[in-house]
Amino acid sequence: MKSARANFLIKVVGGLALLMLCAFIGGGVVGYLSVTNPELDTSSAHIWIIGGIAVALMVGSLAVGAVWMRSIDEAAREAHKAAWYWGGSGGMAVGGVFAILATLPAAAQWNIPSMLPERTDPAVYAATGAFGLMTLMIIGYTIVWAWWWLARR
Amino acid sequence: MNNRLKVLRAERNWSQAELAERLGVSRQTVNALETGRYDPSLPLAFKIARVFDQAIEAIFSED
Numbered sequence: 001m002k003s004a005r006a007n008f009l010i011k012v013v014g015g016l017a018l019l020m021l022c023a024f025i026g027g028g029v030v031g032y033l034s035v036t037n038p039e040l041d042t043s044s045a046h047i048w049i050i051g052g053i054a055v056a057l058m059v060g061s062l063a064v065g066a067v068w069m070r071s072i073d074e075a076a077r078e079a080h081k082a083a084w085y086w087g088g089s090g091g092m093a094v095g096g097v098f099a100i101l102a103t104l105p106a107a108a109q110w111n112i113p114s115m116l117p118e119r120t121d122p123a124v125y126a127a128t129g130a131f132g133l134m135t136l137m138i139i140g141y142t143i144v145w146a147w148w149w150l151a152r153r
Numbered sequence: 154m155n156n157r158l159k160v161l162r163a164e165r166n167w168s169q170a171e172l173a174e175r176l177g178v179s180r181q182t183v184n185a186l187e188t189g190r191y192d193p194s195l196p197l198a199f200k201i202a203r204v205f206d207q208a209i210e211a212i213f214s215e216d
Binding site: 072073074075076078149151152153 | 177178179181182184185186188190191193194197
């Protein structure tokens with residue numbers, strides 16, 4: 001079990017280092033292009049590079065999650081399955097209430113905080129909603145995961 | 154489901170951590186199994202039977 005854990009850590013650290021290297025190279029390319037070609041619009045390159053890093057981060061997270069899920073024992077896996085379904089669904093249900101309330105005409109008058117205070121455009125509000133829902137799901141996940149183990153002590 | 158894991162482990166003077174290592178699971182999982190609050194999968198039940206050199210039905214029984 002120890003070697004599996006060590007392998008897992010090596011893969012996580014290695015993956016993060018690779019991601020940082022990609023981000024460094026990407027940043028360097030954008031910097032070089034913007035200096036050597038002042039007329040070049042680097043904003044679209046910026047979007048592509050950040051988008052690529054975001055995709056790599058999410059794919060990497062899934063891969064790390066798969067390796068980690070295989071490294072834990074069956075009871076730990078059951079705890080996470082219960083947490084994923086019941087905690088995640090519970091969090092989503094709470095978020096669903098907010099989503100329905102947000103469709104009411106009166107909601108247009110509500111002062112809803114944005115995750116980036118200096119921005120109030122639709123994209124940042126969509127991101128705020130997505131992160132808000134993810135936060136609720138993670139809270140539900142954590143509660144159910146802790147309950148699962150406490151109930152089996 | 155009831156089981157005799159705790160008795161069998163005590164007969165061999167094994168700690169929960171020792172049994173966990175033999176089974177390739179965590180100590181928390183052994184504890185959950187012993188208290189009867191977690192029923193093992195068939196592969197793990199077979200592994201437990203092998204570790205204690207007993208038949209599955211000699212270790213596990215219905216409520």
